[in-house]
Amino acid sequence: MSYNLYTKIGASKTQRDLFLLFEKWSNAELLVVRNAKDAYDSAEVSFLFDDVPVRITYGHQRHYPSNLRAVYLTLEGIRMAYKRGLGDILTGTVSQMLKLGAGAVTRDPYEVLGVRPDAPMEVIEASYRALAKSAHPDAPDGSGSNEAMAELNDALERVKTERAA
Numbered sequence: 001m002s003y004n005l006y007t008k009i010g011a012s013k014t015q016r017d018l019f020l021l022f023e024k025w026s027n028a029e030l031l032v033v034r035n036a037k038d039a040y041d042s043a044e045v046s047f048l049f050d051d052v053p054v055r056i057t058y059g060h061q062r063h064y065p066s067n068l069r070a071v072y073l074t075l076e077g078i079r080m081a082y083k084r085g086l087g088d089i090l091t092g093t094v095s096q097m098l099k100l101g102a103g104a105v106t107r108d109p110y111e112v113l114g115v116r117p118d119a120p121m122e123v124i125e126a127s128y129r130a131l132a133k134s135a136h137p138d139a140p141d142g143s144g145s146n147e148a149m150a151e152l153n154d155a156l157e158r159v160k161t162e163r164a165a
Helices: 011-024 064-083 087-100 109-113 121-135 146-164
Strands: 028-035 043-049 052-058
Touching: 011 028, 011 064, 028 064, 043 064, 052 064, 064 087, 109 121, 109 146, 121 146
Parallel strands: none
Antiparallel strands: 028 043, 043 052
């Protein structure tokens, strides 16, 4: 199940929080905070950690301020773990945790449908129909699959349910 972060904190406040966070973090240096300007308003944060360049791009939330806040909250949690002397836990177990994953992750239905969350229902349905032509298992070009069609159907149903509420 995906998690939706709804934040009322604006991007400029989160950027200030990131700068303050990196001022407190002795072995990390913030390089860039920006909107990746893709279709999903991804946030991108680049920094040096122990002189190793790291770039985090995150776009699973519905808009840039929420994506940026999600990156900030993650980095603050990591910084606090190091501050508390728990860095060895992160170093030793994060790769194992990443292999396990968080269980089944459901993509944002608007991402699956290739539309913005504020798109009219007519546009969403038109996008669904266009994508279904290539996602269908019997697509003439052979690009479709049961999994792709199921994901598309699920995304449309989730949007319809959300808008009916």
